[in-house]
Amino acid sequence: MTDTGTDIATGTSVGTGTVTRRLRNGTRAWHEALETTGFATAMLAGTLPLDRYVGQLAAYHMVLETLETELARAGCPSVASVWSPDLVKLPLLERDLRHFAALGTAPEPGPAAQEFAEEIRRTAATEPRELLGFLYVLEGSTLGAMFLCRYVTEAYRLTDGNGASYYGSGDRARWTAFAERLDRALGEPAVQERVLAAAERAYRHIALISGELSAGLDSPAPV
Template identity: 45%
Template sequence: MTASLSETLRAGTRGRHDALEATAFARALLSGTLPLERYVAQLTAYRLVLGALEDELSRAPGPAVTEVWSAELVKLPLVERDLRYFAERGTVAGPGACGEASVFARGTAEPRVAEETAEEGRAAGAARTAGPGTAQAAGPGATQAVEARVRQAAQAFVAEIRHTAAVDPDALLGFLYVLEGSTLGALVLHRHVCTAYGLCAPDGVSYYGCGDHARWARFTGRMNAAVTDPGVRLRIADAAERAYRHTLTLTTALSSGLPLS
């Protein structure tokens, strides 16, 4: 019996998935020792990536994407809600980071403008303390070098999404598979995040708490039914591999300076 597309994608990306779980960022998040700044930095990067992907999916031509993509898969408002929560409490690395993500997701910002905005955010963030309930408050924070690496990784991820949308819109489903699947993994980490940072859901954990096994089953069911052409399946599988590669690069950047314990 021929494997479904979702089964093929799961088998083909298992190695990348395992590599992600082995990063210092993932281990620190699971153990409750991840500095809050790194958690917020991940949300900021995902705001950029999800903004680009959801924008492209919402206007992609062709039946494959239109049959699979639906409003229930939108995640950007959840990430934005979490970032607003931290911004209101002064626990983000700086307000410029969110603005930077927004303008780059739309593809309208000049790099110099974004860098200046990020610098302003870093200056504001340097004057703040994370406050009570923060895991490893005295540990390594989001330094300028780390922020630059994370920003570069997120922008490369966005560029890959934009390029894929331009040359092969159906392949965007490979990116969607990876990012939708990541919310199931986040469910496992949800309680650890709440405990580490003293959060009460959904405050600060709207994105990490949004995983839904029923929604995942509906998504994969639609995808398996909509994509039957072997060539398209191969291109989606290749895109999923690229999405995992970028996710690993981003997570490696977020792991900079963290102990691998």
């Protein structure tokens, strides 16, 4: 790795190279904006209603089911050199959603998740390397989830990882290996620009998902 950055959510150092440094710097404003949404502030305050938390899991399930499917079958060498089975998160989300469904909480993903999934499919058909921009954002979000996991487990009294499998899935060693593969795969500046643009689109879609889940949360609501 050629540079060292700081993970915004945790304040810890995270090694990055050329591509990941550009992606981090290029999407910083989106990242910071998401930290101020009603959804995020309510989660940190311990007042996020359970159905909003599970609603995010349902939305991410739709998005990651589409993204992981397209990444696994992409014929692009760049994608194949970055995508790895250890990055799969869908089973974790399915485990969490089953847990909450058994308790009677099973919200459907909103229109924003469907729009993101549709964009993933369009991107896979036209320029599969841009899928790596989506993957960068979603894999990176698990580092922030490591910091947030304790808020989730405390707010909803979750034990033994039940209901928090996805939020507890962050792994710094996995992130470092992923970032190194990404740096090696995307050496052309023009390709880096396209992947950065895709990462920005991913953040836009996540912001729309967060906006849906933030509706009515201007005043903290009880769990």
